[in-house]
Amino acid sequence: MGYVAIIILILVIVAAALSIKIVPQQRVGVVERLGKFHRLLTPGVNILVPIIDHVRTYHDLRIQQANVPPQTVITKDNVQVQIDTIIFYQVTGPEQATYGISDYVYGVRNISTATMRQIIGKMELDETLSGREKISTDIRVALDEATEKWGVRIERVEVIDIQPPLDIQESMDKQMKAERSKRAIVLEAEAAKQDMILRAEGDKQSKILKAEGDKEARIREAEGLRQAQELEALGQAKAIQAVAEAEKRRIELIREAGLDENVLTYKSLEALTDISNGPANKIFIPTKAVETLGSIGALGEMLKGRKPD
16 A cells, blocks of 8 residues: 555656646747647746646847858959848747747748848949948848747847958958048148148238238327317417407507507517627618608607697
């Protein structure tokens, strides 16, 4: 009895182990019942019927990557290039990925290689080297059309490296160095040209500013001279006006004192007589003054004969 109980216990443990399946997150299992697809195992604890149910395979639902071995392809201008690519894919239909193709990873690699040959065969070398994005896009579109039936979605295709033959690569390096040297010479000449232009522009502006300064200085000098002349003329006018005012006032005072023109002339003659009394003094009298002095002489005689009151 003891051996029977042990055997039964062992059978129960084995049956439990066969019937209970724990599936991790982001994984699914394909269950077959008597050799036919039955259902999918979802993440968590799943119960199976021992012996009748069987887990065919598990699929990882996360984004996977497949490295495509480097491929040697020929361009449109008959140049062999070696291209290395990586494909990122995701299983979206576990049932189709199980029964639609025997190995979808192998199928993705083969389609990628065939599509790459077709794409590169329509492109020249320069287009191939500069058209990585176009190559990646064309391969992804071609893979999407084929893998849709397999329950696989192509997320992205990356062209890692494109290597032309060694001799062509050396020629390209020489061409690139020559192009860089040419570009450097052009840039240097352009810099020299700009320097000459800037220097000429600076010299031009300097001369313009100097001419403007000289012009402004001459204008200010002329303006100062004009103002000085105006002030001098104004001073002379005021001086003449002051002398005239004083002379006018003197004449008015003489008239107010009752002295007429003949008396004034006589007084002037007396002053001239006193001046001529000196031994070295000579006085020249104009002709018109002599006529006046004739009448003044009579006036002098009259004044001398006049007795004081």
